[in-house]
Amino acid sequence: MLGKSKLIIVFIAIFLITGVAPWVVSPYIVGVITMAFYFSVFVMSWDLLFGYSGEVNFGPTFQIGTGAYVTALLNLNTSLPIGICIIGGTVASIIAGLVLVAPALRLRGPYFGLITLVSVFLLGEMITIFAQYTGGEIGISIPAIITTNQITNFYLAWGFSAISAIAMTIIANSPLGLILQASAQDPQEAESLKFNITKYKILAFSVSALFSGLSGALLVIYLGTVSVSLVVSIAVVLQIIISAIIGGRRTIIGPVLGAFFIILLRQWLQPLEQLSYAVVSILGLIVLMLLPDGLISIFVGKR
Helix, strand or coil, rough: CCCHHHHHHHHHHHHHHHHHEEEHHHHHHHHHHHHHHHHHHHHHHHHHHHHHCCCCCHHHHHHHHHHHHHHHHHHHHHHCCHHHHHHHHHHHHHHHHHHHCHHHHCCCHHHHHHHHHHHHHHHHHHHHHHHHHHHHCCECCCCCCCCCCCCHHHHHHHHHHHHHHCCCHHHHHHHHHHHHHHHCHHHHHHHHHHCHHHHHHHHHHHHHHHHHHHHHHHHHHHHHHEEEHCCCCCHHHHHHHHHHHHHHCCCCCCHHHHHHHHHHHHHHHHHCCCCHHHHHHHHHHHHHHHCCCCCCCHCCCCC
């Protein structure tokens, strides 16, 4: 187990260093880092479920996309305040995830992963079918955004990411996190101790869906637009999974490093257009071969 004190130091260092970004880098880079903060919450949420419970989740963008699209549609078609739209999107993300995916947690083997993957395709198809409302593949723009001030937007994302990291770290080190780890390592032994494994996994999935949906909702309000390629596509799923593994799964903080690595690398490789996805994947594999425990091992050592 990685030293908790070292992880805390890494956490503080990440957020202190990035916290001064608006004053030392260009506005463009500030915008990229702002996106990276929201993306880091996507990755941390995935790590909370897969890293600790061992359930292979191929559908994190189902929760992210649901939260994003419901928030956008509420904002576009109602006169509700932004805050209510964000809450509505987050709640919809949790409910949709539980209704469609949570029953699969009772299954063993690859079935859970398969259902989560199918949920992404299902959401994408629903968005296409109801294109008159969702904008289809093109997406939709919304009338309201949190603020036009770039520095304010940056610190909102910075604070949200930091609070999310603290909350998920506390959860991961709580009895819930310990039970999830025990169930991943030896489910029969955990069940013999009278733990309701399914109940705890559903709870973990709900927490993961909450942060994923909320981050998706906030991202849409920040950008003022939502599309399949932004929050639903399989390409986004792969980026989330690669980020968590590269950063160092089952650490919560490691995925933040992985998220920044992937987002900044994607921006650097942007001239390559679609080829950039392949290059990012290859470089990710190289990093993983050199650092099997992820980027976090550079700072806290091997697990």
